[in-house]
Amino acid sequence: MSNLEIGRRSLLKGAAALTAGAAIAPISSAWAAKEAVMSTWGGDYSRLLGELVQPIATEKYDVTAIFDTGSSSARRTKVLTQAEREVSSIDLMAFTEADMWLLDQKNCVDRFSSAEIPNLANVYKQFQTGYSIPHMYSGMVLVYNEKLVPKPTSYKDLWEKEYAGKIGFANILYRYVLQAAAIAHGGSMTNYEPGYAPLMELKKTDVKILPSNEAVSNAFKSEEIGITLMWRARAYQWKKAGLPLAFTVPSEGALSYVSAAGATRNGANREAAHDFLNSMLDPVAQKGFAENMGYMPTVNNAPIPADLVEKIGFTEEEREKMHGPNFAYQAEQQPKVSKWWDQEFKA
Amino acid sequence: MRWFLSAFVFCAFVFLVLPVVFIVWVSFFDSVFLTFPPPSYTFKWFVAAAESPVFFNAFTVSLYVAAMSSMLSVCFGAVASIALVRYRFPGRELLNGLLLSPLVIPNIVLGIALYIFFIAIADRFSFDATASNVGIVIAHTMMVLPWSIRLIGANLLGQDVSIEEAASNLGAGKWTVFRRVTFPLMRGGVVAAGLFSFIISFENLELSLLIVSPGRTTLPIALMQYLEFDMDPTIAAVSTIQVVIIAAVLVVTDRFFKLSRIV
Incomplete structure (x- = not known):
């Protein structure tokens, strides 16, 4: 065997060393x-964080x-x-605002000040929490096919006879469907009771329950359905993909959705976490998320083009009128709501 | 009766294959939406999948984890199978039950338990297995080990022990008997175990969700996460590529070891 030839044993040794090295080496030291x-x-969220927020943070x-x-x-x-x-190995986290509230209740979230995250000063007051940043928001609007149904103006219009047989709801949005029904019938985000009976009435008009947003x-x-309740950002993506859809912000005020982010209480890199959170609220990154994902900026210094506002946005009045969740009530009601949906509404 | 049985087998075959056929079909749809029939056909989703660094990186992680865990599970599985099949010792049944227990524990529960365990280890010994591929390889090896033990053990049970005894009687040492007689006889079981372990590891989602390290992701997780924000047939294209690769592995393996004889 010449010196240049690789023996079976040395090849195996080399392969073992390589695989062991690849297994142990972390991607980067956290x-x-x-x-x-x-x-x-x-998916798209982490891709856009990498493309839009990371350059600013760097x-x-x-x-x-x-x-x-x-x-x-x-x-x-x-x-x-x-x-x-x-010390936690996780420094930062992005969750829905409901998850973030839950994690704050479990003492997992770092409470920061606007001195640590200066861009918090630009955040709309209605989205401020004290334990998380609101990264982007959207609202639950009426999405409809103009060819199949007339333009609705409110959540309550779903109970009008011209929409009978044309309504479809995503099963995963059941909580929001009940909240919308409650608001349409005199309830609120701390009183879902007025929503139950009208939804049972609506069910008689052949409402279709579909397993997912897709x-x-x-x-x-x-054209199996003509109208639904959906986040405006998601419906905007459908429209971009070619569906002939229109949207209406309900006159009662839309339910709001906020995608939040925060730092862990015991993260090892608190300062770096705050800097990245601050970068997420940077106007350039905020505009980028609006253009790419259809979610609205949560800061007042990130104006987006008028044509985009037309497609994804809410006017100042519509934003201020939005119904944000009461997390304590929502968590308390959750078992009852899911049981009712599965065993009565869908039965 | 024979006609009925053939029809039943055919229906069962169609039932099993139809989802795969649909995935492959959908991956060529020239439409973001799943409507039948499609407006036209395209390769663009395959191009999108190939150009996605997320899918490529996830694919390499899955490939690495599946290769490592199947290799380790076959090594441990072979040793454990020989011990369990060829020897009688106190605690044998207990050991058998313990080694097969990952089969009866839901993967998501196994994932949570292992994550808590790895964190406890990290706190005590300053070695965080969840910060690298070590944790996920250990977790996947645990998950696929029962399959290796069952397949290699079943193969060993079918072998004639008198051949090994004859080799011993003719003067061969234990290692020689294993190398020259036992291992060649159990090779079919080892190949089947390796294949099954590889495929189960490659497609696992629930366990990987908890254990995969920051900065890395596996292909099933990448596919699920893609669906959170997009709905086009790119994931069908990725799944088609995955099906083709696994089918190719099976066909190539079948050239060397007749799979129909061992599974």
């Missing part, structure tokens, strides 16, 4: 200065975020598991 591990959704603060992507439930479990540790879009495409 404990190094100016780095922060961020628990977040994957340029202004020399901070790099390492994204730990996964489903909300798995990520919530990870954050909760690490809550009692002296199933709703397919039902619009096949």
Whole structure:
């Protein structure tokens, strides 16, 4: 065997060393200065964080975020598991505002001031929490096919006879459907009771319950349904994809959705986390998310083009009229609402 | 009766294959929406999948984790199978039950338990397995180990012990008997175990969700996360590529080891 030939044993040794090295080497050390591990959704959200927020964080603060992507439930479990540790390996997290409230209740969230996150000063007051930043928002609007149904003006219009047999709801949005029904019939975000009976009445008009938001879009495409309740950002994406849809912000005020982010209470890189959160509220990043995902900026210094406002936006009056959740009431009612939906409404 | 049985088998085959056929079909739809029939056909979703660094990186992580965990599970599974099939010792049944227990625990529960365990280890020994691929390889090896033990063990049970005894009687040492007789006889089971372990690991979602390290993701997680914000057939294209790769692995393996004889 010449010196240049690789023996079977040395090849095996080399392969073992390589695989062991690849297994042990972390992507990057999360404990190094100016780095922060961020628990977040994957897909377009983490891609846009990388493309729109990361350059700002790098340029202004020399901070790099390492994204730990996964489903909300798995990520919530990870954050909760690490809550009692002296130092958590997760520094930042992006969740729905409801999840963020829950994590704050479990003492997992760092409470920061506007001195630590200067861009908080630009956030609309209605979205401020004290424990998280509102990254972007949208609202639950009436989405309809103009060819099939007349233009609605309010949530309550769903009970008008011209919409009978044309309504479809996404099963996963059941809580919001009840909230909308409650608001339409004199209830509020702290009183869902007025919504139950009208929804049972509506059910008699052959309401279609579709398993996912994607199933709703397919039902619009096949003209199986003519109207639904949907986040305006999602409906904007459907329209961009070619569905002939129109939107109406309900006169009662739309239900709001806020995608939030925060820092873990025991994260190792608190300063880097705050810098990245501040970058998320930067007007350039905020505009970028509006253009790409259809969610509205939560800061008052990120004006978006008028034509985009037309497609995704809410006027100042519509924004101020929005119904934000009461998380304590929502959490208390959750078992009752899901049981009613599954066992009575869908039965 | 024979006609009825053939019809039943055919229906069962169609039932099993139809979802795969639909996925492949949808991946060529020239429409974001799933409407039948499609307006036309296109390759653009395959181009989108190929150009996506997220899918490519996730694919390499999945490939690495599946290769490592199947290799480790076959090594441990072979040793455990020989011990369980060829020897009688106190606690044998208990050991058998313990080694097969990951089969009866839901993967999501296994994932949570392992995550808590790894965090406890990190706090005590300053080694965080969840910060690298070590954790996910260990978790996947645990998950697929019962399959290796069952497949290799079943293969060993079918072998004639007298051949090994004859080799011993003729003067071969234990290692020689294993190398020259036992291992060649159990090779079919080892190949089947390796294949099954690889496929189960490659397509796992629930366990990986908890254990995958920051900065990395596996293909099933990337597919699920893509669906959170997009609805086009790119994921059908990625799934089609995955199906083709796994089918190719099966066909190539079948050239060397007749899979129909071992599974």
